[in-house]
Amino acid sequence: MAVVCVRGPLRKLAGGRAEHELEGQTVVELLRALEVCHPDTNGWILDERGVIRRHINVFVNGERGGEATEVRSGDRIEVLPAITGG
Amino acid sequence: MTELLVGTKKGLFLLEGEPGAAFEIKARAFAGEPVDFATRDSRTGRLLATVTSPFYGPKIFYTDGDPDAEWEQADGIALPEGGDQALERIWVIAPGEADGTLYAGGDPGALFESHDGGSSWELNAGLWEQPSRPQWQPGGGGLCLHSICTWPGDPDKLAIAVSAAGMWLTEDGGRTWRRGNQGLNPGYLPEEALKDENAGRCVHHVERALEQPERLFMQFHGGVYRSDDAGQSWNDVGGGGLPSDFGFPLMVDPADPDSAYVIPLVADMDRVTPDGRVRVYETRDAGSSWSPRGDGLPAEHAYLTVLRLAFSRAGRSDQLELYFGATSGDLFGSGDAGATWSTVATRLPPVFSVVAR
Numbered sequence: 001m002a003v004v005c006v007r008g009p010l011r012k013l014a015g016g017r018a019e020h021e022l023e024g025q026t027v028v029e030l031l032r033a034l035e036v037c038h039p040d041t042n043g044w045i046l047d048e049r050g051v052i053r054r055h056i057n058v059f060v061n062g063e064r065g066g067e068a069t070e071v072r073s074g075d076r077i078e079v080l081p082a083i084t085g086g
Numbered sequence: 087m088t089e090l091l092v093g094t095k096k097g098l099f100l101l102e103g104e105p106g107a108a109f110e111i112k113a114r115a116f117a118g119e120p121v122d123f124a125t126r127d128s129r130t131g132r133l134l135a136t137v138t139s140p141f142y143g144p145k146i147f148y149t150d151g152d153p154d155a156e157w158e159q160a161d162g163i164a165l166p167e168g169g170d171q172a173l174e175r176i177w178v179i180a181p182g183e184a185d186g187t188l189y190a191g192g193d194p195g196a197l198f199e200s201h202d203g204g205s206s207w208e209l210n211a212g213l214w215e216q217p218s219r220p221q222w223q224p225g226g227g228g229l230c231l232h233s234i235c236t237w238p239g240d241p242d243k244l245a246i247a248v249s250a251a252g253m254w255l256t257e258d259g260g261r262t263w264r265r266g267n268q269g270l271n272p273g274y275l276p277e278e279a280l281k282d283e284n285a286g287r288c289v290h291h292v293e294r295a296l297e298q299p300e301r302l303f304m305q306f307h308g309g310v311y312r313s314d315d316a317g318q319s320w321n322d323v324g325g326g327g328l329p330s331d332f333g334f335p336l337m338v339d340p341a342d343p344d345s346a347y348v349i350p351l352v353a354d355m356d357r358v359t360p361d362g363r364v365r366v367y368e369t370r371d372a373g374s375s376w377s378p379r380g381d382g383l384p385a386e387h388a389y390l391t392v393l394r395l396a397f398s399r400a401g402r403s404d405q406l407e408l409y410f411g412a413t414s415g416d417l418f419g420s421g422d423a424g425a426t427w428s429t430v431a432t433r434l435p436p437v438f439s440v441v442a443r
Contacts, residue, residue, distance in 0.1 A: 009142070010142075040159070043142075043143060043145075043163075043164055044142045044143070045142075047143060047172035047173075048164050048165045048166065048167050048168070048169060048171070048172050048173065049168070049169065049170060049171070049172055050167075050168070051172065053141060053142065053143055055140050055141045056141055056142075081141040081142075082141070
């Protein structure tokens with residue numbers, strides 16, 4: 001199991017919890033697993049193509065990751081909106 | 087009392103007031119978020135808003151209660167999963183003719199339908215699966231479906247516009263669609279491209295004349311056009327008195343199919359009000375002639391940009407109320423069909439859309 005950490009509106013959509021232990025071999029599998037557990041997050045992190053939205057960053061154990069980044073049991077995946085805007 | 091729903095770069099503002107005076111801000115929702123469009127379904131009282139978070143993508147939210155309180159996210163606002171495209175933005179929501187029906191238009195050229203008052207939506211497959219879709223070209227705002235014109239009393243007839251995939255018409259409730267671009271002259275295209283009679287038809291906004299529904303007015307990328315055959319063919323009616331052939335917003339008096347209003351901008355390369363003056367142009371003869379209506383609007387040093395959905399109306403005929411907002415955050419209104427104008431609000435965030443009721 002890896003731990004997916006979400007903040008802000010994502011935390012609220014994910015049942016009010018920041019940390020979620022989930023099964024998956026890659027980042028996108030974990031994010032899909034989060035959607036299955038908490039359907040309200042559907043479409044908020046991944047778009048229809050299964051791509052992480054442009055202004056959301058995912059870090060695996062502190063290193064920038066992407067959809068296909070492999071994860072292992074015990075890894076920590078942080079889902080962070082970028083500091084952007086105007 | 088008139089209600090204005092103002093979508094801005096930094097949230098939705100709900101204002102109330104009387105024509106001819108400043109309005110009061112009664113509520114603000116989605117603080118900090120871009121609200122592209124908001125409307126209230128007069129049949130149910132439900133408020134609906136389209137929000138495009140730069141982080142979390144486009145969504146539609148609705149509420150049946152206090153706009154300052156929690157809104158519900160609508161289901162189904164997405165393209166088919168596993169495809170090669172993602173929904174970029176929802177531009178507009180329009181009530182349909184059938185009970186509970188609403189339409190939403192988005193980028194990339196997507197039409198959504200709801201039959202439960204906006205709680206859930208589904209993609210219109212007929213338009214999405216148009217064989218010509220791979221050839222559709224986006225305009226500067228993307229491949230935006232921005233105009234949805236229902237036909238009073240007939241839920242099967244719709245006219246929609248996509249920039250720059252032109253006009254699309256259906257008479258079977260959206261199962262099949264055909265183009266309606268005949269007569270549109272895209273003078274901005276290179277000569278070679280003109281051989282394709284449908285390429286790059288950059289429609290900016292379309293409104294139907296409700297008392298004569300086969301008539302529509304269009305602000306095109308170059309020119310103002312009128313159709314008298316339900317959108318099949320178009321004639322340029324922008325020659326008589328307009329300061330330019332470019333602009334975005336357009337309104338029609340629901341009581342008079344000969345009366346329409348546009349807010350011209352200088353040109354595609356200079357999208358501000360001409361001569362530093364803010365003026366709405368009115369026709370009372372179906373486009374044969376246009377007259378400026380600027381009494382009460384900024385008359386000098388005013389270089390405003392008014393977006394396509396930032397112009398709205400309430401009432402009709404001599405009591406026609408007109409409202410528009412600019413990216414400057416200024417909001418103006420008229421309670422006498424454009425004869426006189428007043429400032430409704432200032433210093434709002436950049437205005438994306440205005441809906442009056």
